[in-house]
Amino acid sequence: MKLKVCGMKYHENIKAVAALKPDYLGFIFYENSPRNFEGEISKLPSTIKKVGVFVDASIDFIVEKVKQYDFKAIQLHGKEPATYCQNLKSLLTGHTEPVEVWKVFSIKDEFDFDRLQPYEGIVDYFLFDTKGKEKGGNGYTFDWSVLKGYPSSTPFILSGGIGLDETKAILSFQKRPESKYLHAIDVNSKFESKPGVKKTENLEKFIKLVISA
Secondary structure, three states, X not given: OXXXXXXXXXXXXXXXXXXXXXXXXXXXXXXXXOOEOOOOOOOOOOOOEEEEEEOOOOHHHHHHHHHHHOOOEEEEOOOOOHHHHHHHHHHHOOOOOOOEEEEEEEEOOOOOHHHHHHHOOOOOEEEEEEXXXXXXXXXXXXXXXXXXXXXXXXXEXXXXXOOHHHHHHHHHHOOOHHHHHEEEEEEOHHHEEXXXXXXXXXXXXXXXXHHOO
């Protein structure tokens, strides 16, 4: 199981979190987010994939950012249809290295898995987040039992309000049949001292308790 730390914003904090060797670091390009990223990203270890997070952005804008920051994955957090994902994927195919496309679906108490069907075979991963006021970073989890009997073979990423308090729940989830499709855990606001600043000591604990385990 891999780890993504999302909502990175500040130079020194990025370096400190990168030293913990997560698999992915996420950078948000959405002006309404307090974690909206601007500036340059320092060179990261080659084992860390940079993820660009977008909300209903133009495809041209995303391609521009992929070239600027050498993103290895794109996370789509808006209402992007499958045709949009297909067009984006086609344009990214010619990139120097493969670029993953992740599609986010927000969940509260229930979810219609038929919504995934148009995206099958197009996106690399689904990301399940908590439905809330903001586009991510709401700080609370959804009911993971909704994923029972997961009907797809597309791997997924679990997100939404995950912090140290969810350690036991994650370890328990890993014993469920659908966990064989669990690609990664995505963390953000529960590990922050303020938007965009991650508490590295808490992340280190989480890695030891959940990811390394």
